[in-house]
Amino acid sequence: MAELRRIATHPVKSLDPVERETARLVEHGALDGDREYAMVAAPADAPHDPETASVGGRGDYVNGKRTALVHRLRSTVDPDAGTLTLREHGTGEPLTFDLDDRSALNAWLSDYFGEPVSVRRRPAGGFPDDRQYAGPTVVSTATLREVASWFDFDLDSARRRFRANLEIGGVPAFWEDRLYADRGEAVAFRVGEAELLGVNPCQRCVVPSRDPDTGEGTPGFRETFIRRRRATRPEWLDSDRYDHDFRLMVNTSVPERQWGTTLRVGDEVEVLGVRSLSA
Template structure:
């Protein structure tokens, strides 16, 4: 096997479409620069909103809250600091300035039929896992295998459903399950010159069960996934890490002294050791 990084994806606005890049820098919180730097929240821009408040009326407008978010298409341009939005099936595209988000907030508020706003933070972004807030990892072979469980879903759609940051090639399906260990331990591994800590298999939400373009629920997606995941779980994986089998992808952390390093497509991946957390 020759594990290597074959894709890097970041999601500038949490829950919207990804941006692929050949090279990326790791920043505050261990995240990829620009990844989940912005989030849509369910209150107007004039209302206070504590960073990372995901409870009650102060929560994110994301796929966990509403399937409407799936029908928004987006294209983010970091060079001009703009985002272009449109909806599935529509040719009408509108570009918005991310510095002054007044027009963007108005477009989204009209779309969701409630007052919403896009917030930004430099302090670690808006990851789903505040403890293991580094890039998420999956292999191409895993995506292919999981797609084979569903006759009407191809690999690209499965990639969009699971929304990983880093994709590994040159390995068999579920190889990334080697990147975590028992409770209270982590697996140290290196991508290029940057060290990571593999923490746990990612617990999935309702998002992968839906068509990423329409938000329509795929019948029996979770039931089929759980059954096949249990059947195909590698023998060397500790089943104690699976209180349920609706888990796929690896959550990571990045040590403080590795932040602000760079990773790039083509970087080799090396497992180093398992250590106590």
């Protein structure tokens, strides 16, 4: 039986995940607390529009696409205390910053990255990479294990490299490729009491190729990934959205009527069928 095996949210976009037993679907279909904060490549008094900001390699966000230094930061958010604790991997003592008054945090990050950086907050829907399909991202545990075996790293490393929100257990590798169809269509699936729409296989970037602790790149990652993905591509996969082999994980959309629904680890997952994306 397909079931929700793991829920992970990232309180600060591009930084460390938090594993959870439950999460609620909120505005735009995001999970509550996911990517609620983001590091922006601009001073604190500079404007930032999350609806138009770029997540590309030299875009508006300070993320793994922009700099490998992001990977070296270990982070913990305490939502009750309203604090963010940071530590550079392998060096230094942890430093704790106030998330309401972020002046000290912005100064430290600007010094660390060597450019003006400020942390912004967006409690309603967060800062998703895919603004059009901003629901939780989905992958199977078996897929992550399979991809990890291609490069001789472990499941935890695969999780931190690919950064999915929802992990499905009890299914074979690449099962999540069942969760999208052709352009203009979506695949409806139920997780517990919530109905989500699988839309698009996620196009990968440089981030999964890097060690999630050190930022060190894996030689030949893209070429090996494409070759192995092509060799293991399910025979039944027939979607014009899958237009190249550097794709893994599924982006989703969540109908507004489902906002407020809670997902729980252990929820049964059921594929309901193809729907029109405009419906």
